[in-house]
Amino acid sequence: MIPTITAFDRSPDGGKGLARDTRVRWAFEEVGQPYEVRPVSMQAMKEPAHLALHPFGQIPTYEEGDLVLFETGSIVLHIAQRHKGLLPDDGDARARAITWMFAAVNTVEPPILELTNARLLERDKPWNKERLPLVEDRVRERLGPLSDRLGNADWLDGAFSAGDLMMVSVLIRLKRSGIVDEYPNLSAYVARGEARPAYKRAYAAQAAAFKGDA
Amino acid sequence: MIPTITAFDRSPDGGKGLARDTRVRWAFEEVGQPYEVRPVSMQAMKEPAHLALHPFGQIPTYEEGDLVLFETGSIVLHIAQRHKGLLPDDGDARARAITWMFAAVNTVEPPILELTNARLLERDKPWNKERLPLVEDRVRERLGPLSDRLGNADWLDGAFSAGDLMMVSVLIRLKRSGIVDEYPNLSAYVARGEARPAYKRAYAAQAAAFKGDA
Numbered sequence: 346m347i348p349t350i351t352a353f354d355r356s357p358d359g360g361k362g363l364a365r366d367t368r369v370r371w372a373f374e375e376v377g378q379p380y381e382v383r384p385v386s387m388q389a390m391k392e393p394a395h396l397a398l399h400p401f402g403q404i405p406t407y408e409e410g411d412l413v414l415f416e417t418g419s420i421v422l423h424i425a426q427r428h429k430g431l432l433p434d435d436g437d438a439r440a441r442a443i444t445w446m447f448a449a450v451n452t453v454e455p456p457i458l459e460l461t462n463a464r465l466l467e468r469d470k471p472w473n474k475e476r477l478p479l480v481e482d483r484v485r486e487r488l489g490p491l492s493d494r495l496g497n498a499d500w501l502d503g504a505f506s507a508g509d510l511m512m513v514s515v516l517i518r519l520k521r522s523g524i525v526d527e528y529p530n531l532s533a534y535v536a537r538g539e540a541r542p543a544y545k546r547a548y549a550a551q552a553a554a555f556k557g558d559a
Numbered sequence: 560m561i562p563t564i565t566a567f568d569r570s571p572d573g574g575k576g577l578a579r580d581t582r583v584r585w586a587f588e589e590v591g592q593p594y595e596v597r598p599v600s601m602q603a604m605k606e607p608a609h610l611a612l613h614p615f616g617q618i619p620t621y622e623e624g625d626l627v628l629f630e631t632g633s634i635v636l637h638i639a640q641r642h643k644g645l646l647p648d649d650g651d652a653r654a655r656a657i658t659w660m661f662a663a664v665n666t667v668e669p670p671i672l673e674l675t676n677a678r679l680l681e682r683d684k685p686w687n688k689e690r691l692p693l694v695e696d697r698v699r700e701r702l703g704p705l706s707d708r709l710g711n712a713d714w715l716d717g718a719f720s721a722g723d724l725m726m727v728s729v730l731i732r733l734k735r736s737g738i739v740d741e742y743p744n745l746s747a748y749v750a751r752g753e754a755r756p757a758y759k760r761a762y763a764a765q766a767a768a769f770k771g772d773a
Contacts, residue, residue: 396704396707396708400662400704400705400707400708401662401666401701401704401705402704403666411651412651412654412655413655414654414655414658415658415662416658416661416662416665416666417661417665418661418665419654419657419658419660419661419662420658422657422661423654423657437625437626440626440628440633440637441626441627441628443633443636443637444628444629444630444633444634446633447630447631447632447633447636447664448614448615448629448630448633450632450661450664450665451630451631451632451664451665451668452615452617452630454665454669455668455669455672455673458669458673459669459672459673459676462673462697466693467690467693470686470690471686472684472685472686472689472690475686476681476684476686479680479681483676487615490610490614490615490616491614491615493610493614494610494614
């Protein structure tokens with residue numbers, strides 16, 4: 346059965362790959378699983394039919410027969426557990442890869458979300474200029490240790506895994522800020538992720554869906 | 560083999576159960592798995608020996624033979640996958656419970672962390688009084704839909720699961736703010752979690768470790 350995911354019907358970022366369905370498309374492409382996409386409008390996302398799938402009224406969702414999932418981390422893990430290619434076979438290595446998935450969403454992403462809030466939601470607030478450097482430093486408090494741990498390795502723990510997929514996806518959100526570039530090995534890590542054929546296919550598929558939005 | 564976790568050697572919150580080892584202790588107690596605790600000082604947490612276990616220099620970590628994990632979400636999932644009691648047997652229900660774990664750490668917790676930053680790190684900033692209500696509203700944007708989804712149910716999806724363990728743990732962080740009490744069903748949900756014998760044992764074990772700190 347081919348799973349169906351939901352995605353924005355119009356791109357909020359002009360197709361820069363930041364919408365969260367990119368993470369799920371990337372996972373599908375890595376494991377070679379075909380998928381279908383049902384576009385949802387911003388308005389429909391807050392209506393009962395979509396809220397039944399996603400209680401927080403967001404995208405993406407994942408539907409496969411009677412199973413409905415939301416949360417990119419959970420969907421990517423579900424795909425990774427059912428197909429070869431995103432998690433090691435060895436039990437310990439598998440647990441470590443999943444640890445990096447949680448590190449991406451619960452340790453590295455929260456200050457990045459805070460920075461996005463500061464940039465977008467508080468852009469016109471009188472405190473924004475003075476406060477922004479504090480929030481950027483909270484991001485650096487995560488990127489510094491991440492950079493130290495990565496060192497000269499290609500990926501966080503052995504071969505590319507769902508942990509790297511999530512971590513690269515989280516770091517891509519920082520692109521326009523320039524903060525990742527302060528850590529050359531992280532910048533190269535993100536570039537390695539984006540250079541993967543599966544990422545390119547995911548990005549192109551999302552961009553194609555948004556064609557004409559700009 | 561009995562796993563060893565790390566925890567603060569002194570309580571930063573006077574033993575209120577907010578340190579993240581509570582989540583892991585709770586999971587151990589739910590499944591009946593004995594565990595050992597190695598206390599780590601704030602200083603030692605940033606030194607190479609601990610950074611080798613936890614790249615971000617935090618607690619808890621999880622050690623079992625050669626396996627080292629960090630991130631509470633990942634540790635709780637690891638425990639839940641290896642013991643009965645925290646995840647349903649049915650594959651679809653299991654995937655949905657894991658979805659709630661990710662929803663807890665990646666959708667509900669980030670604005671709560673932002674609120675904690677505002678309360679602690681920006682307490683003395685001139686903008687704090689005006690900005691705090693904005694941040695509180697970001698928390699409500701998550702709690703409202705969560706309350707709607709929970710409705711009159713005891714737990715988020717059938718029987719108590721690792722998803723509830725993580726969600727209740729995240730909501731406990733909000734206790735002093737009073738925001739959870741604006742949603743009576745969430746307030747009752749947290750109380751149900753705290754009333755579980757396994758939670759009480761976890762809380763008591765942590766409090767006992769901190770005895771004399773206050």
